[in-house]
Amino acid sequence: MVLDLVLVDFDDTLVDTGPRFSQRRDRLFRFLEDQGFEREEIERVHHKVVDSELLGILGFGPFRLGPSFRDTYVRLCVFHQRTPDLAVARQAEGLAQGVEKASPPLPGALEALEQLARRVPTGIYTQSGFPEYQLKCMEDAGVLEIVPPTRVRVTPEKTTAAFRETARALGARAGPGVWMVGNSVRSDVNPALAAGARAIWVNAGEGWHHDRAHLLRPTPTTSTFAEAVDRLLDAG
Numbered sequence: 001m002v003l004d005l006v007l008v009d010f011d012d013t014l015v016d017t018g019p020r021f022s023q024r025r026d027r028l029f030r031f032l033e034d035q036g037f038e039r040e041e042i043e044r045v046h047h048k049v050v051d052s053e054l055l056g057i058l059g060f061g062p063f064r065l066g067p068s069f070r071d072t073y074v075r076l077c078v079f080h081q082r083t084p085d086l087a088v089a090r091q092a093e094g095l096a097q098g099v100e101k102a103s104p105p106l107p108g109a110l111e112a113l114e115q116l117a118r119r120v121p122t123g124i125y126t127q128s129g130f131p132e133y134q135l136k137c138m139e140d141a142g143v144l145e146i147v148p149p150t151r152v153r154v155t156p157e158k159t160t161a162a163f164r165e166t167a168r169a170l171g172a173r174a175g176p177g178v179w180m181v182g183n184s185v186r187s188d189v190n191p192a193l194a195a196g197a198r199a200i201w202v203n204a205g206e207g208w209h210h211d212r213a214h215l216l217r218p219t220p221t222t223s224t225f226a227e228a229v230d231r232l233l234d235a236g
Contacts, residue, residue, distance in 0.1 A: 001235040003120045005172035007163075007192075008147075009182030010126035010134070013202050013225050014113060015103040015141050021065065027095045028069050035088065037076050045079070046072040059129020059156055066096040100133075102140035112226040114146045119233060123170045124152040125163075125180070127187060158187040160194040167197070181228045186213040193217060200228040 011017035025046070032042045050071045051064070058064035070093035077084040116122050124147050128134035131154040138144050138152065153166040167174045174195040181200045182188025189199040193216045201221045222228045 001232075002177040003179065003232065004175075004177030005121045005123065005167060005170055006116060006179045006181060006232060007123050007125040007166065007170075008113065008116070008225070009180075009184065009188045009202075010124055010138060010143065011103070012183040012204065013181065013188075014105060014109045014124075014143060015137070016106050017103045020062075020099050020101070020103060024065065024069075024096050024099055028072065028092060031092060031095060032073060032076065035073070035076075037080075041079075042072065042076065045075050050075055059127075061128045061130055061133060062096075062100040063130065063133075065099050066093040069093050069096050102137045105141050105143075106225065108224065108226040110142055110146065112229040113143065116229045116233070117146055121171065122147055122151065123166070125155075125158070125166050125182075126153075127155050127158045129156050158184075158191050160191045163191045163195045163197065167195075179232065181225065181232075185215055189219060190216045193219065200231065202228055 008014065028046070029039060029042050033039055046068065050068050054064040054068050054071070058067070070089045073089050073092040074084045113122070124138065124143060126134055134154045135144075135149065135152065144152070151170060153169060155162045155166070163180070164174045167178050172178050174197045176196070176198055178192075178197040179199060180188055180192035180197060181202060183202045183204055185201060189201045190213060192199040199219050201215070201219055202223070202225055203221050204223060220231060222231060
């Protein structure tokens with residue numbers, strides 16, 4: 001198997017990002033239940049209405065979480081013809097506090113990344129509306145000690161076009177020799193497959209609701225990044 005380039009996702013592939021967000025969302029949902037709203041409606045308004053709107057404005061990352069928490073409460077009040085309480089809105093927003101802190105590496109992920117980068121052209125491919133913040137998170141996690149910043153690409157959104165451009169920038173043409181390894185079917189796997197590349201889906205669990213999607217076609221699946229590296233290097 002030819003390995004011209006392996007692109008590796010960052011959040012929830014190399015570092016344990018999900019719990020930072022999911023734990024705070026669960027606190028918000030319980031808080032809003034205490035305000036008299038139904039859990040099913042809370043989740044629908046947050047996921048389908050507020051967070052979807054703010055993704056287009058504030059992008060991926062921690063900076064939309066506080067505003068989305070506040071706006072979820074306000075939007076629920078509007079739907080139920082209740083006057084929002086400013087103090088409650090501020091409490092809801094405050095439940096996102098601390099989400100901007102860097103995530104710890106997943107077990108064995110950095111060791112596997114180092115092994116991969118020694119043997120195969122490797123790049124980090126991640127999405128954020130705030131590249132400097134994302135690079136700082138990678139630095140704090142120790143990723144940039146293994147893969148230098150010149151081999152890192154941060155895009156506002158992982159599209160098929162962005163994948164092709166990233167491969168070109170790192171010296172390869174999207175095709176069967178280029179691989180994407182990541183936890184998100186929507187953002188990592190499907191855009192790579194649509195670009196003509198190949199992918200390994202790191203299916204580590206339920207994950208973020210936004211990442212859920214149907215695979216464009218069957219693709220190798222592992223439960224950890226380290227397993228994905230073993231599969232690539234054994235086949236290569």
